Amino acid sequence: MSPIDAVEETSGLLSSPMCPAVLGVRRLAWCIVDETAVYPAHWEADVVLSDGATAHLRPIAPGDADRLVQFYARVSDRSKYYRFFAPYPTLTRRDIERFTNVDHTDRVALILLVGNDMIAVGRYERISRAEAEVSFLVEDEHQGRGVGSVLLEHLAQAARERGVRRFVADILPANHKMITVFADAGYTVDNSYEDGVVHVEFEIAPTGSSLEVMAAREHRAEARSIERLLTPRSVAVIGASRWREKIGQTLVRNLVLGGFTGPIYAVNREATAITGLPAYKSVRDVPGEVDLALVAVPADAVAEVVLDCAAKGVRGLVVVSSGFAETGEPVGRARQGELVRLARAHGMRIVGPNCLGIVNTDPAYSLNASLATTLPPAGRVGFFAQSGALGSAILGDGAARGLGVSTFVSAGNRADVSGNDLLQYWRDDPATEVVLLYLESLGNPRKFSRLSRAVAEAKPVVAVKSGRSTQGVPLGHTVRAIEAPSEALDAMFRQSGVILVDTIPEMFDVAQVLAHQPLPTGRTVAVMGNSGALCLLAADAAVSAGLDVYGDPVGFGAGASADDYRKALRSFVDEPAVSSVLVVYAPAVDAPGDDDVAAALSEVAAAAGKPVVTTFQGRRGVRGPGSVPSYPSPEEAARALGHATAYAEWRRRSHGKVPRLENRDPAAASRLVRGVLASSPGGPGADGVELGPDVLRELLATYGVDLLPMVPVATVEAALAALGELGGDVVLKATSPRLRHRPDLAAVWRNIDTDDEMRDAWATMTRTLTDPAEAGFVVQPMAPGGVPVAVRAWEDPLFGPVVSFGVSGVASELLGDRSYRIPPLTDRDAAEMVREVKAAALLMGYQGGIMADLGAVEDLVHRMSRLVDDVPEIRSIELDPVLAAESGLAVVNGSATVAAPAARQDWYTRRLP
Secondary structure, three states: OOHHHHHHHHHHHOOOOOOOHHHOHHHHHHOOOOOOOOOOHHHOEEEEOOOOOEEEEEEOOHHHHHHHHHHHHHOOHHHHHHHHOOOOOOOOHHHHHHHHOOOOOOEEEEEEEEOOEEEEEEEEEEOOOOEEEEEEEEOHHHOOOOHHHHHHHHHHHHHHHOOOOEEEEEEOOOOHHHHHHHHOOOOOEEEEEEOOEEEEEEEOOOOHHHHHHHHHHHHHHHHHHHHHHHOOOOEEEEOOOOOOOOHHHHHHHHHHHOOOOOOEEEEOOOOOEEOOEEEEOOHHHOOOOOOEEEEOOOHHHHHHHHHHHHHHOOOEEEEOOOOOHHHOOHHHHHHHHHHHHHHHHOOOEEEOOOOOEEEEOOOOOOEEEEOOOOOOOEEEEEEEEOOHHHHHHHHHHHHHHOOOEEEEEEOOOOOOOOHHHHHHHHHHOOOOOEEEEEEOOOOOHHHHHHHHHHHHOOOOEEEEEOOOOOOOOOOOOOOOOOOOOHHHHHHHHHHOOOEEEOOHHHHHHHHHHHHHOOOOOOOEEEEEEOOHHHHHHHHHHHHHOOOEEOOOOEEOOOOOOHHHHHHHHHHHHOOOOOOEEEEEEOOOOOOOOHHHHHHHHHHHHHOOOOOEEEEEOOOOEEEOOOOEEEOOOHHHHHHHHHHHHHHHHHHHOOOOOOOOOOOOOHHHHHHHHHHHHHHOOOOOOOOOEEOOHHHHHHHHHOOOOOEOOOEEOOOHHHHHHHHHHHOOOEEEEEOOOOOOOOOOOOOEEEEEOOHHHHHHHHHHHHHHOOOHHHHOEEEEEOOOOOEEEEEEEEEEOOOEEEEEEEEOOHHHHHHOOOEEEOOOOOHHHHHHHHHOOHHHHHHEOHHHOOEOOHHHHHHHHHHHHHHHHHOOOEEEEEEEEEEEOOOOEEEOOEEEEEOOOOOOOOOOOOOOO
16 A cells, blocks of 8 residues: 555545544554554464353454455444444445454454354554554344453453553443443443543553453353353264164263253264164254264264254264374374364364263253263262273273262363363352362463362362373373473472372272362371271371371270270260371171171261261272261272362462562563564574573563672683772672582682782682683672572473472482472462472571571562563573572572563463463
8 A cells, every 4th residue: 555545545534434533633643554464373262252152263354355244234233333423334445445454563453253254343543652442343143242351352462462551442322331341351441421422541451350350251151161061952963873883873872871851863874763763864954953962973074064063053062083183193183173173163162072972960961972881970079081091991980989970071182172171160060069180181281270279269179190200191182392390280280279199099089088078177087997907007007198196096806896986986076186087997707797887987977077988898989878988998098088188278278369569560571571582683593592691680670689790701800800890899600500500610709809819719710610701700799698599480381481499509409309380479389389398498597507588588489480470581580599698688690581472371361272
């Protein structure tokens, strides 16, 4: 477009409803279209709307002209009037060209698609460097589905990337829905009324309130999307088979035998009836509505089935078919990507592919939409498993124990529905009191940490994570690489209150306690039974599990009666100092009947108000009306009780809050880092740009952290000049990573106060160490004494920001004595982080040492965690050593690398992975 055309375009718009006169002439400079604009593909996203259906969001493009015209034709005159403040029944050619040609910087438009149809558009136009006007138009049929709030979130994120800091809008007073969108977004909104128009202004920087609103909307939408899958009114089996050995036949049979309460439709191109049900050639031919489709057709036919389901209005898919990404072949991965794209574009969520299926034991549904022929009874446990292969065995184990299940989901390749989605659903599900997760991969650990903590505060979450030692994932799971050590993953689970166990049987062991017994109120356990030897083993196992044993184990002989058990158990239940009871029962010759003892234990346990676990004849499962869990050995019983006790402690205590940090300036830090990247010759390389000492010191200062000055020196003359500049009492040290923490080399020479002392230090260190240029010598003021610690933070490709802490030195490095957390950190997180390393005693006066200022150390951990959380361009930052003194601390050395920011998976917008 030529400048003349641009002026003609913008001048014409001033008298058009497309650009109301109230916008003012000051906006002209920002309305010129840049035809060379680069399409921002990273703004594309699949989103879940408030009713649980999905849609696709992306920037508008010139090729959307016909789509825009069709969309506008479906919008009511009333909605058009609200948007443009005047009747405007059709779009002119100039309107269409202007609306579909944007520069993605000063003029941005995002559209929402269902299938191939546009259902909404949101846009902003910059009116000054930091301010833009925002507007929306939503098709009437789709209003009330949360479309406006989703568009606002994504427009705000795009605007922040482009340097816009404030949105304004003019709204007609009768347009209550749009006024509500802004008012309920969580921003601080200023409203004014003038000339019959409501004028709205607000800063778009994320706030605690806006993030809470976004998280609450995300929770409701994603929970609703899972509810749509688990509570169908009707089910179609596509690929239903007449042959008993085929999975399509198994699916139909399990639905029928399971007693599904709604209509079941069989879909088979060749058959007329299957298992007594009429068969239809296509799901389109089914006479009634279909909520859920079970897909069991060859992988290359699945895409066609998805389109048929979309035309039929199916709300969700369970794809048990294999032949997708689990094959490891490019064609399989491509099929899986197309499956997800098609389903989400048409409003559907997917379980699978290559999965076992889903189960809902609620009598209102009695849904067994799975390949599992053995199911646990109805109960309180919600169970998510990624493995289809292990799913049947896992369900069989739960059934053998008598552990009841509320809902079960096997995600297979986890192409769409994941454990995070199920956490959203189970958080508020009244039928689920315990959550079990078998995880083979984590697609978004940052979101998992946030969601699992919210669930764990109300109900226990027990997880098995396979591949923790290798960080490996099965074929078919599309996740990013992980660079953080396995200890960081374990710390993330602990930080979130998740009970992490090593095996599936151990997960069920813990679930037996949590699902059928009250939580312990303390760590003290009483041990009793009819075998003194087993009681002693049980006591030892309890101590190993982190419990305190009450008094001496009570063994009352092999001939103990049911009444003996009843009286002993009642005495412990009534003892205030006892929080739980472990009962050992080993049958002996001439002993009372097992059923009598079981009845006695169940009777007391049912009214105890304290958890009671047993090793009853070495059986595994839940016994009696009191639902007393039984284990084959005292060790398993004590371990399960120990996990339940630790979880109860986590739940009782305060988890703290994210503190407000003074002297923190994220905007200044971002400007500094982006300036470094912009001025880097040739741009940042693959390893990023390492910050020099002065820039690092300036960066740390934006977060209230002082780095001691250091002057790089390459010659003795430079070292002498630095001594004079710093005024004496300095150190000469080598900063090369290769030389740090070398116990055989003295890399620091302290207490240098004169020129002669500096010459002596220089001569000795250059002779002992290496070439001055390689050593990276610096001169620095002497720091006060203290315990050396190290704080590190970095951007992990999968986790996002991670922070670690440890006592500085070769021993900590060798032994891996470090603690880890995922930001944002609460004050409790930071305090635990500093105290849980094995060398923490050195900070607390060990063998006459100093009592370090732990508050100052925790404050530094907070500042580093917030820095990497706020500024994604920081790839890594390390402060080592930091000398923690009795009062305050001194940051002696540091390093940092910055790079182009990676797209975080848990950003300030709602989006599906």
